[in-house]
Amino acid sequence: MNVTLEMIDTLRQRAKVSYEEAKEALEVCNGDMVAALVYLERNNKIRDNHCSDAGYNFANTIKGLVRKGQETKFLMTKGDKVVINVPMNALILTTVFATPVTIIGGAVGIFTNHKMKIVKPNGSDVDINSAFDKVSKAVSNVASDVVPVSGNDNKAE
Structure with a gap:
């Protein structure tokens, strides 16, 4: 099944993931939205509503600095x-x-x-x-x- 931009946008809004992550999940799950959500959840990609973008970005920045x-x-x-x-x-x-x-x-x-x-x-x-x-x-x-x-x-x- 072809993955459309609308499907990617819907998944991005629900799971708060990037375009790349949403597209990958939909492609792996053959366009099945529920399966894509489960896939993202299993791979710890879904950000909950309690986590703000600033906090998420800060945590990723710190992780990157520690790794570097x-x-x-x-x-x-x-x-x-x-x-x-x-x-x-x-x-x-x-x-x-x-x-x-x-x-x-x-x-x-x-x-x-x-x-x-x-x-x-x-x-x-x-x-x-x-x-x-x-x-x-x-x-x-x-x-x-x-x-x-x-x-x-x-x-x-």
Whole structure:
């Protein structure tokens, strides 16, 4: 049976699903509206009237962010050896709940020439070492400026 736009619209209004979901359900059920509703219900596609679109969209956005955070990885390497390989969600939670540990770990990583990067789900990297290298150079410059000054002070005495 051919699925018509009117059938899709009716199913969309009753089940509060997208055009794609309504069309798929009707095609799978050969245009039978009741069977399509049962199909959508079994696949947990039907949104009840208590759930607003804003709440549904918010929940889907959060689910997407959590999924993306699990797929995106934070890597810390020293040479060819991977020292840390954790999902971004774990890094974010560690930063929130154990901020001193994260700060100390990052500082130790910078000063011991560890390389840090974020690997996206598609495999591309976000190299964060350039920012850390700038910080490391600034710290080294300050340290080298302090050492000669204190060394000169000792010679003058």
